Amino acid sequence: MSPKEDAIDILVVGSGLAGLTAAITARQAGAELVLIAESQDVVGGSTRLCDGMILGANTRLQRKHGIEDSAKNFFNEYMAWTQWELPGGLIKAFTEESGPAIDWLEEQGVEFHDLVIYGGSENIPRGVVAKEKGQGIVNVLAAKAKSLDIDIAIGQPVKSLIIRDGAVVGAIVGDDEVFARSVILASGGYGANPVKVAKWWPNATSAGDWLWYMGADGAQGDALDFAEQANARISGFDRGLRLPHPNFVNAQEPYIPGWQIMVNAQGTRFVDESSPYGAVDRAFSLNDNKGFIIFDDQALHVDPDNEMPAYKQVVPAFGKRRSASWNVPMMEEMIEKGAITQANSIAELAQKLGISPEQLEHTIAQYNAGAAEGIDAFGKEAKFLRPVVQAPFYGKEIRPATIAATGTGPMIDNKARVVDHNGDPIPGLFAAGEATGGFLGYVYAGSGNSLAGCASFGRIAGKSAASTL
Ligand SMILES: Cc1cc2nc3c(=O)[nH]c(=O)nc-3n(C[C@H](O)[C@H](O)[C@H](O)COP(=O)(O)OP(=O)(O)OC[C@H]3O[C@@H](n4cnc5c(N)ncnc54)[C@H](O)[C@@H]3O)c2cc1C
Structure with a gap:
């Protein structure tokens, strides 16, 4: 049988903020068969443990509080904090999507405190805080996914990608081959995997046996293995x-x-x-x-x-x-x-x-x-x-x-497509959230930086993958 014959539309790897956002967005953009595979027995990854603060420019809440902001302001500040070492196109796409992504989360039912706060030392406050922190975000989005007939298969690790003629056409999920027109990697970081920390973030290992990871056990860095398998460019060495x-x-x-x-x-x-x-x-x-x-x-x-x-x-x-x-x-x-x-x-x-x-x-x-x-x-x-x-x-x-968050992973472009060593998109492969590389700089840009990337690139990945159907 050809891989395409029984293919679902989109397979999402991981059920944190990036994965849930990507899956729901893809479904809302026209994808019909969307499946989320989650390696752990619980939905939500590190997202469900987190404080739920997210950065975004030009949000409804900012406007409500009379705060004038723009994606351009956020872009300029983000590039300055990260010393202009990150790809501007990627950060432009991120900052432009950051506010709409927060508004979209509100539209799905996520409740935020009625305030906008500073995430670090930015000129304009642009941080919003989910009322029930990370678990609240996960609860709302998991319920939304269910209402859209998106299955979340828990305890089902994606073990490897299925690649044909250079294109990703599915993955091995648990013991099964699952063919999909697109695969979105949203499998989180690698903080729970000391071997990968030593390989990809040697600077962190100077802490010796004091080093510990405050996130979820599922953060094993599988996206790095998938990136190597697909011959993708890995970016963000020594960041987090x-x-x-x-x-x-x-x-x-x-x-x-x-x-x-x-x-x-x-x-x-x-x-x-x-x-x-x-x-x-x-x-x-x-x-x-x-x-x-x-x-x-x-x-x-x-x-x-x-x-x-x-x-x-x-x-x-x-x-x-x-x-x-x-x-x-x-x-x-x-x-x-x-x-x-x-x-x-x-x-x-x-x-x-x-x-x-x-x-x-x-x-x-x-x-x-x-x-x-x-x-x-x-x-x-x-x-x-x-x-x-x-x-x-x-x-x-x-x-x-x-370790609060890691920053190494497959490099994506401004459409959240995973790119190869030449910067060209690998057909069928997208990524979002902490799984990706090239989005965090040497200076983490304040509370809410990571979730902002998850929501923004989750939205972008979902739209991009759906647009290829
Ligand atoms: C205590 C704490 C507080 C934090 N507070 C904030 C905050 O307020 N603001 C902020 O911006 N950031 C915060 N962070 C960081 C932020 O929570 C994470 O960076 C973010 O939630 C990552 O989301 P994600 O969707 O990329 O990955 P995750 O939420 O980690 O989800 C990835 C999922 O993929 C699953 N998975 C992994 N490998 C596979 C596989 N092979 N197959 C299938 N599934 C797989 C994992 O089990 C996991 O469920 C905090 C982190 C912690 C730990």
């Missing part, structure tokens, strides 16, 4: 988003509290500690992926009801954010265990941490002088500045060791 932690607990902790001071192995500060996490991640990369948090006795005597502001990134709907690592009971426990180093002077602390005492003394003195005046060399806001003066002094190594 890491969050720093001191190895006390494995908990999602996006930000370093603003009141803290962090120095590198030489004893000098290297970033405004309250910066967006994408910027902090990049700063770690430029400083041997290693920092030390330094604080004094005052930090152990804060009144929890009247403590210093810790974060400039506020998500009103989430309530007050408390640090999983840097709260008083945890810090006291870690001091007791010897996991936090204690000393009676800054010089002694430096010695114990293996940092130059003179340099650390100088750094702390400089910081304290700035704090007295409300001025910081790294531009940290005055409200975060607390002098480090009260013995005993404390220090703890911190590493960018929580």
